[in-house]
Amino acid sequence: MSGQSGKISIRNACKVYDPEGVNVCAVDDCSLEIAAGEFCMVVGPSGCGKTTLLNAIAGFHGITSGEIYLDNELLCSSDYTAPPGADRIVVFQNGALFPWYTVLQNVTFGPMVQGVMSEGQAKKAALDLLGELGLRDIADSYPGELSSGMKRRVEIARALVNDPKVLLLDEPFRAMDALTKGVVHEFLLRVYDRMKKTIFFITHDLEEAIFLGSRVVIMTTRPCKVKRVIEVDIPRPRDFHARASERYRQLSSQVVNVVHEEARKAFEAGERELA
């Protein structure tokens, strides 16, 4: 697991929906460099096009113009979209663990379908990873028997077992209560400290953004482009004490001010919630 790969370059990306009829411009001339192994948080008003950007990186749909590269390899341009693959795995907003498989079967799914491991190897790798992440006890449970926080941890494990270059998280902790959120935050920070994957993390929760991220990218209201990038220089490894620090509070108020301005604009423009 080298920390060297996983650099994402978004260059002048535009995405226009329905080019025939009413043009809805979701992403407009958006440029962003995410270094290999960076924990990048993306915040912005609802429906501003963050998810559109994430889906393009994941390969679920293309972009209208501009380019997106992963380690200098083209992912997306106006006439090409790389199909989804195990080098950039999405953790979904509402969770997408297969309810018909056990935790272990979910985690071995990736290595097995890619054909990179035999069943025995995949099981061993999965159990090792689950053990490392403190999830070994639930290997034989079905997702329906787990709490929401546990499910998200398993889903992150399911992604990590493939050794992806990039983790794409689309508001994965959105519907959680504060306590559960606190637990999964620490889990994700531990994972990050250990594996140093590039993380592209979309959220509405500004405190979450500062607590987790190395950089917080604030997007404008639709069409989406980068409004401001804030470096979060709170040292790692972080734990919940970081939330009590002076620096954390300064950064929070800075981010809140910028986002509030955009949210006001979005509200005044009568944008409807799309996310």
Add this chain to the structure above:
Amino acid sequence: MATITPPPNTPLTQPLPGDVGLWARLWFRLRYNFTNPESVKNLLLGTAGIVLFVLAWYATTELFKLPRFEKLPGPLAVWQEFTSTDPDFGTSLFTPQYYMHIWWSILRILAAFGLATALGVPLGLFMGWSKAFKDYTFPILELLRPIPVLAWVPLAILMWSGREAPIIFLAFLASFFATVLNTLLGVESIDESFFRAARCLGAKPHHIFFKVVIPGALPFIFTGLQIGMGVAWFSLVAAEMLSGEYGLGYLIWDSYVLSQYSVIVIAMGTLGLVGYLCSAAIRLVGRQLMRGTTRGTV
């Protein structure tokens, strides 16, 4: 790590420890139903309902002989006939005749239902999986589906020779449409994010078909099979009334023609029981296949 405790009174789906066999689960369920206060209450209420129904039947037919009800066989007459070793009309628990009728009906059902499942489930899965295939097949299916099975009777007789083939065809037809449609709905009910997640993890189309489409649609497929079983019996009885030499539908019609009214009720009760057992068997298979999954409740 918190242990998962099932809430009190959750019956039989979870509380069995580990992986136990089918018979152990059935035994557990049976014991549970007769010992747990809540389910004993349900059992008593259910029995009371049946007793009330039989009493009302008895009162209208045999006790008060109400107009229009006097010709109907009452529960006592039916029971007498059913349990007699030497029945007046030749059909009771102790005559081979009775089992012959049941046997033929079940054979036909198995043939019709088996065909409907073998053809309907794959067709529904492909329709849900491939948009082009659905566009191609869905309109004709939707055009044929609303035609009542009885309207097919003449064509069925023209199309198929012999006595059995038309009957099986009619029972098959009803079951087939229910199975296809529910399977299709099942595939379409699968959340888009499961497909996306599978593709992210490197799944190729055949993986998605076998590891996402089929298990994801399974709960709906089993709902479809249950409905299919119900309508198969429905059209089977109708078809057996028209032709046939054996079968419960034939028995009903024959007894009507011969004015052996209590036999009609015996055959009807038998249909109810056999139909219930068929549905229960499908439910059981479904539970076994979908054990542990939250969606696995049929």
